[in-house]
Amino acid sequence: MEEKRRTARTLVKRLSSAGDAAALASAISEIRLISKLDDEIRLPLADAGAIPLLASHLVAIPPIASPSSQENASASLLNLSISAREPLMSTPGILDALAYSLRSSAPAAVAQNSAATVFSLLSVDTYRPIIGSKKALISALISLIRSPNQAARTVKDALKALFGVALYAMNRAKMVELGAVPALFSLVLKEERSGVLEDATAVIAQVAGCYESLEAFRKVAGFRALVDLMDKATGAKGRVRENAAAALLNLAMSGGEAAVGEIREVEDAEEVVRELAESGISARAKCKAEALLKVLGSERTCRRGEHWIGDLDSESDSSSVPSPRLWYSSGDSSSY
Numbered sequence: 001m002e003e004k005r006r007t008a009r010t011l012v013k014r015l016s017s018a019g020d021a022a023a024l025a026s027a028i029s030e031i032r033l034i035s036k037l038d039d040e041i042r043l044p045l046a047d048a049g050a051i052p053l054l055a056s057h058l059v060a061i062p063p064i065a066s067p068s069s070q071e072n073a074s075a076s077l078l079n080l081s082i083s084a085r086e087p088l089m090s091t092p093g094i095l096d097a098l099a100y101s102l103r104s105s106a107p108a109a110v111a112q113n114s115a116a117t118v119f120s121l122l123s124v125d126t127y128r129p130i131i132g133s134k135k136a137l138i139s140a141l142i143s144l145i146r147s148p149n150q151a152a153r154t155v156k157d158a159l160k161a162l163f164g165v166a167l168y169a170m171n172r173a174k175m176v177e178l179g180a181v182p183a184l185f186s187l188v189l190k191e192e193r194s195g196v197l198e199d200a201t202a203v204i205a206q207v208a209g210c211y212e213s214l215e216a217f218r219k220v221a222g223f224r225a226l227v228d229l230m231d232k233a234t235g236a237k238g239r240v241r242e243n244a245a246a247a248l249l250n251l252a253m254s255g256g257e258a259a260v261g262e263i264r265e266v267e268d269a270e271e272v273v274r275e276l277a278e279s280g281i282s283a284r285a286k287c288k289a290e291a292l293l294k295v296l297g298s299e300r301t302c303r304r305g306e307h308w309i310g311d312l313d314s315e316s317d318s319s320s321v322p323s324p325r326l327w328y329s330s331g332d333s334s335s336y
Contacts, residue, residue, distance in 0.1 A: 001040070008044035015053050025069040028057065032072040035079035046084035051077070055097040058110070067107045074101055074113035081120040088117075089127055095134045102140035102158075108151050111144060115157035122164030131164075132171030139178050141165075145200070146183040152196055155187070159199040166206035173212040180207055181216035185225060197236075201229065201243035208250035214259050217251060227266045230276055230289075241276055242285040248273075249288055252295045260295060270296055 011031055018024035031050060035042050057065055057073040077098075081088050088094060100106075101114040118137065121127050131137065144150060144158040162180065165171050184204050191197045204226075207213055217223060229236050229244035236244070251259045263269050273296065277289035 001044075004038070004041045005044045005048070007034070008041055008048040008050070012045065012048040012050050012053065015050065021066065021069075024057075025066060025072070028054070028069050028072045028076065032076045032079070035076050039083055042080050042083035043087075046080055046087035051080060051084075051088055051091045051094065054080075055091060055094050058097045058101040058114070067110075070101070071107060071109045071113065074110045074117070078113045078117045078120065081117045085121055085124055085127075089121060089124075089130070095131065095137055099134060099137035099140050102137065102144060108154055112151070112154040112157050115141065115144065115154065115161050118161040119157060119164055122161065122167070125168075128165065128168035129170060132168055132174060135174070135178060138162075138165060138171075138175060138180075142175075142178055142180050142183045145187050155196050156199055159196070159203055163199070163203045163206060166203060166209075169209065172207050172210035175207055176210065176212045176216050181213065181222065182220050185220045185222055188225065188229070198239045198243065201240050201247065205243045205246040205250055208247040209254050211254050211256075213251065214255040214262075218262065223248070223251070223262045224266050227263070227269045227272055231268075231272045232275065232279070238281040238285065242282055242288060245273065245276055245285060245288040245292055249292045249295065252292065263292075264296060 011027065011034070015024070015027040015031065018027055031045065031054070035045060054073045054076050058070060058077075060070075077088070098114045098118055101110050102118075103111070106114075118131065118141070122131060141158045141162050145155055145162070162175070166175060180203075184200055184207070187200050188197060188204070191200060204222075208217070226244045226248050228234050230241050230248075232241070248263055252263060255262075270293065273289050273292050277286055277293060280286065
């Protein structure tokens with residue numbers, strides 16, 4: 001381990017003392033490669049001071065920074081976030097640097113890596129309110145999913161980060177305030193890639209779990225859209241239908257009788273929910289659809305503050321965020 005510490009100190013010294021753009025790019029590229037291949041060197045790199053130097057490169061401008069070196073810096077931070085989350089979060093300005101690199105005008109690979117880094121940090125429960133307090137970061141993630149012609153992988157990483165943000169209940173109203181609901185439904189209405197659609201509806205289900213979402217869902221005809229997504233006639237995949245049911249159930253439980261009334265007014269809503277409850281596509285879909293049927297059939301006012309949560313990908317427990325994938329270049333990905 002001492003050898004790794006010496007290697008880390010040497011690399012960070014090269015990074016901090018680089019005299020020109022070429023030397024700087026070479027040092028960052030080497031840090032990216034070694035942090036990809038050797039998980040044991042990530043913490044020594046963080047201890048040696050790599051994080052603030054890499055973060056500063058995210059906001060640097062040409063000729064100091066090139067798109068390739070910024071990509072390498074963002075990938076290095078993603079790698080370090082797997083094994084050195086605490087040093088990363090304790091670095092002053094790190095969330096601001098990530099927010100800057102998430103803007104829709106940033107190189108796609110940089111935005112993708114930074115979104116994955118945010119998602120990695122959100123796996124720690126105590127970081128969720130801190131990250132959720134950064135409006136610029138949340139707005140940047142929302143802008144990414146709204147941006148036309150964005151790569152599917154970048155959109156998925158942004159959605160997973162937003163899912164992680166929404167796991168902390170107090171963040172949901174802020175997401176609504178910043179325009180997450182219309183952005184998510186705009187994505188759902190135009191999106192044909194099943195994996196992206198599943199992740200988008202999972203975030204919708206989370207955001208639906210706050211009272212402030214009621215009016216936002218009304219404005220985008222979200223109740224009608226969710227019922228349509230539950231309908232087998234639309235051809236939606238099983239997980240999408242399940243997430244749509246979870247979203248409507250969350251709306252009913254957080255929005256009370258006003259939300260229940262909105263669902264009842266959608267033509268054929270109860271029939272669609274009943275069909276999902278009887279379809280057997282998954283145990284969760286059946287459970288959520290049956291619970292929603294009970295709510296729709298009840299004349300009592302739903303209690304606010306109780307809600308069900310949608311799931312992202314194949315995770316069975318929405319209280320924990322799955323480990324992020326590590327992407328080291330635009331064409332090279334692996335699971336961690």
